[in-house]
Amino acid sequence: MVDDEKPMSLTRAERRRRSEASILGAARELLAERGFERTTIRGVAERAGVDPALVMQHFGTKDDLFAAAATWSVPIHGLLGAGREDLPHAAIEHVLDAFEDPELRGTAEAVLRSCLTHPAAGTIVREQVLGSAQAAVATTIGGPDAELRAALLNACTLGLSIARYLLAVPALADVDRADLERVLGPALQALVDPT
């Protein structure tokens, strides 16, 4: 019982870890490009360079694979640390950082791409992504309309993310950070300041 570990166990665990990581990466790419419905187990396996059956062996079902690939832990510390004057700036940075970091962008796109058609993805966006940011922002805004203002702030940044990165609207996809902040900043400021 004690010494039944085989000498190859490290290699076995290592191989498993690697194939799991490559499967997860391939799944994220395809989910980001095509969404949940058009992403197939076979397609994921092919891009990962493994056998289709191996994907099922590791993750059980397609939904479980999605859940594993689309786990998006939103870093809201940037929003929490901001005062009311910094909030627009922080919010814009928040989304631009997520989509310009190659690591984060995959999962962010994977979740957003399917959020209108896949119930699980919709719940993630509604409750985790928008929900946590809304709660973090509402307290620093304050006032009677705090929740509404926070929700609208989120809606605008969500619209920007979708239009710029997922739909690739020309006028938004091409513009650089500085112009974006310069033009959008005052608008979000008006949203945050209760007049």
Added chain:
Amino acid sequence: MVDDEKPMSLTRAERRRRSEASILGAARELLAERGFERTTIRGVAERAGVDPALVMQHFGTKDDLFAAAATWSVPIHGLLGAGREDLPHAAIEHVLDAFEDPELRGTAEAVLRSCLTHPAAGTIVREQVLGSAQAAVATTIGGPDAELRAALLNACTLGLSIARYLLAVPALADVDRADLERVLGPALQALVDPT
């Protein structure tokens, strides 16, 4: 050749017109609820109360059915007639009207629901919905950033539509028109006014 019209032709044409309309209505409903991939010909036929083969007979392919059901002629005259001070108000009315008219809402949701996963729907939103509104708004905005400001105005209203009507974010789905305009209006005004 001249008199080969049958006496029943009116009935036949009428029946065809009716079944086509009911198929189109059922397709719009399901497309709005589930999106393109999860909408099946069988499901459309069942909801319309007709035979699945009849759907194909009328529309040829599933993509053609989508094209017919998701033809969204955006009424931008409200945006064209507005001056710079009225633009935020007109823009908000523009989206709220579309989603609160039961007739328009179906097609609007059908297009938006699939715009991230179905290429044709994405093109419609990018070029027709956002494109036409952007062109209409950019000229009244004027200045060097006109296109960018118009695109951002569109992105914000798109985000509002998605969050409120498709994702049903609580804080946005429950609020009424007046509050929405009161809070969002000044923000969009700041977006429109070049400072």
Added chain:
DNA sequence: GTCTATATCTTGATAGAC
């Protein structure tokens, strides 16, 4: 014009050899 029957393909998932 409408429906029955079916062809053809693709999907997610499983069983078992090695």
Added chain:
DNA sequence: GTCTATCAAGATATAGAC
């Protein structure tokens, strides 16, 4: 641990009877 072979279900689309 990995792959071959395959199942069962569901999809679009078509052919032909009525």
